[in-house]
Amino acid sequence: MNYHSSKARIPYLLLALLSFGWGSTFAQTASLITNIDHRATTSLNGKWKIIVDPYETGFYSYRMVEDPNGFFKDRKPKDATELVEYNFDTSDELYVPSDWNSQREDLKLYEGTIWYKKAFDYTKKAATNRVFVHFGAVNYDAHVYLNGKKIGHHVGGFTPFNMEVTDLLQEKGNFIVVKADDKRLKEAVPTPNTDWWNYGGITRDVKLVEVPATFVEDYTVQLAKGSLNKLDVWVKTNGTSPQPVTVSIPEAKVKLTGTPDASGMVKLSSNAKLKLWSPESPKLYKVQITSGSEKVEDEIGFRSIETKGADILLNKKPVLLKGICIHEEMPTRGARAYSMEDAQTLLGWAKELGCNYVRLAHYPHNENMTRLADKMGLMVWSEIPVYWTVDWANPATLANAKQQLTEMITRDKNKASVVLWSMANETPLSDSRLSFLKSQIETARQLDNTRLITAALEVHNATENTMMIDDPLGQYLDVLGCNEYIGWYSRKIEDCDKITWQTTYDKPLIISETGADCVAGMHGEATARFTEEFQDNFYQHQLAMIKRIPFLRGVTPWILADFRSPRRPLPSIQDYWNRKGLISDRGERKKAFYTLQKFYADWKLK
CATH class of the missing domain: 2.60.120.260 (Galactose-binding domain-like)
Structure with a gap:
């Protein structure tokens, strides 16, 4: 029997990673x-x-x-x-x-x-x-x-x-x-x-x-870090009789063959002329992995994602990430989303909004979401649920977080759409928290060194009208994420007009959350909370402030659609729903939906 135990598996996995020295080849010991x-x-x-x-x-x-x-x-x-x-x-x-x-x-x-x-x-x-x-x-x-x-x-x-x-x-x-x-x-x-x-x-x-008795358990077919034409490939077979493995991409005229070692692993590489994946052209290639009588097929896109100073580079070119946060929930039925039809609805709404990017909060979503994002040309921020205050000093908690991180990366490492692995959301500063998250980041880089690492950080005031990002975790991230709700949880909406932003890091920033609640169909003055006019006013001032941040390269407002939350009990307004959605639980577009849609249509790199 192949037991899958979180208590015993992770330390062995990490030891194997270090001892084999394969960087992103976690699959040495993956079940x-x-x-x-x-x-x-x-x-x-x-x-x-x-x-x-x-x-x-x-x-x-x-x-x-x-x-x-x-x-x-x-x-x-x-x-x-x-x-x-x-x-x-x-x-x-x-x-x-x-x-x-x-x-x-x-x-x-x-x-x-x-x-x-x-x-x-x-x-x-x-x-x-x-x-x-x-x-x-x-x-x-x-x-x-x-x-x-x-x-x-x-x-x-x-x-x-x-x-x-x-x-x-x-x-x-x-x-x-x-x-x-x-x-x-x-x-x-x-x-x-x-x-x-x-x-x-x-x-x-x-x-x-x-x-089969010996089968292809796992594989990576991706561009090498920083390259637009070099393929790095590895395949892990499982069984007692490893056979030669062939990896082919017929359309690109790529065919690689190798024999697995005693552990079932084979590593291959090749140069290839490939049409690169992007939101404008989400090209996917049919990839075939053959071993013995078994043939495993996949659809894989090829692209590079890097940073340089404050820029995020997709295929070596600067890009703005125009996004929205999404929960794995179908609001129209108040239930966990699970089907491909659910994914088509949620990601279809994001495309209608004008997004080229989505943050799948606050946990790994169904694989339907990342598969469909590949096809639709949506870049993805994917994260594990290290959320608010976890038990930072508990080794078992860290082991479980690493297990979830490992499973997320293992499942989605061949998805071109996934460009960011997120380590945490809104976690308070402490030495134990920094140690915990540094360890997570090290694991992520060992499993996959081709993607960017981020986390949704909290911001604080350097002066009354200056927001500062200087979380010590930032030095270990590729991209800074920041959640802020100026005008909703703090200060007034019009304060956005005089606020400037600073950071101690020469790195790109994504505003990973901002938003305000409103009930679809509830109207009033722009200063009246929970009205569509208030939410729309909030977005207009927020977007104007965001546009002035010199090192900003992306935004994912909170959130695509209203979702259930036990923390939101206000009768006749929330009724245990977080109402920050741009789309209601009945599928109605709120006024702010169209404000953000227009902003994305007009927003360009300077």
Whole structure:
């Protein structure tokens, strides 16, 4: 069995990274299978039986010891005398993938454990093949069992994981059980205090993945750092009999062949004449990785992303990042977004706004988002949920953050759209916080040295009308991110007109958040909070101030659409929604939507 344990896996991964010295080649020891969408899979989506278990009775005995005969056994009474106090067969159902909060009103505010069970039959295509179960994400703590046996444990609500099930599969009568627990914890990532809805459950696709006995587990096909024509390629095979690997890009007339070493790794490189990916021309090439009888196909774009002084350079040319923040939520149904149709709606709204860039806040979004961003020509800021105040001095918290970072980068490292890895959002200054985030940055650069590193920092006043960015974390970042809400959480809207900005770093700045709440259809004076006129007035003054910042190279206002948040209880105004969206929970465009749209149409580099 291939156990995926956050407690044991990360230290070994990091040790392997350092010992092999491969820089971005994390895949030396990765168990995560990439590019699931282009492999032989069987969906386990659909209706799953569920048991709501707030006291975790199906997991612990009354002495709080893990019970070897918990709900995962799916026991049936042998006769009328035997006591079994649960029954999946007569229990309710929930749809997977989705959250439980939006499917049943009595679960809207529920946080805790729900057990999921799915019965299925399965016949392998070849006797020697191997089979894995792959989860796009489960929020937050997932214990997974197949046919009554534990196959793995994963911690983290927004990243993929898989376990091998080859030896336990039967042709008839399989059942998989997942204990999904979304309790918020001080030592978790994120911590209990957030400003978004804690959607629980199996929130992304569940698939069985069938592969040969030795298969292509992971690969990178990307331009070398700083190059527009040199390809750096590596492929990691998994199995006992590594075979020659061929990587080809037929349209570019590239064909590379090599034999993996004892660890299954092969590294290749080549010069290539490529049409570069950009928002104006999001060119993707068909890439084929062949090993033995297996052929894995992908669509990959090639581009470079760098900085020089205050400039962000895409393919060696300065670029402005005209963006918007997005939560992984479909506001029109008040639920976690999960499908390609959801991604098309959200990213379609961003394109309508005039964006060439999106910040996927505050956690890794569904892979549909990054795949579609590749095709639509939207650059992406992708981040892990190191949000506000985490348990900085706790080694287990750091290990979990690194696990989530590793899984995010592993999944999306071949996506041309992803240009920024973000380490954190609005974290308070301290020595332990700096040490934590420096360690994160080092890990990110080891896993992928081709992208830019950023974080959403907080700003402070150097003088009454001077905003200063001098967070010590800035020296380790490629791009400074800064969240500011002048005119909403502090000061008055018109104060934006006299404010200037300074930084101690010769680096580009992205205003990673700014915004004001309003209720769609609520009108009044431009000074009246929660009206469309107030939000629009806020944007007009903010955008004028932003345009004057000499080292500014991007902006992602907060936020594309209204989203649910337990922190927002104001009756008849918020009703547990953050109303900073430029689009309402009913899909209505607010006045500020058109103000930002016009700004982006006119905004150009000087």
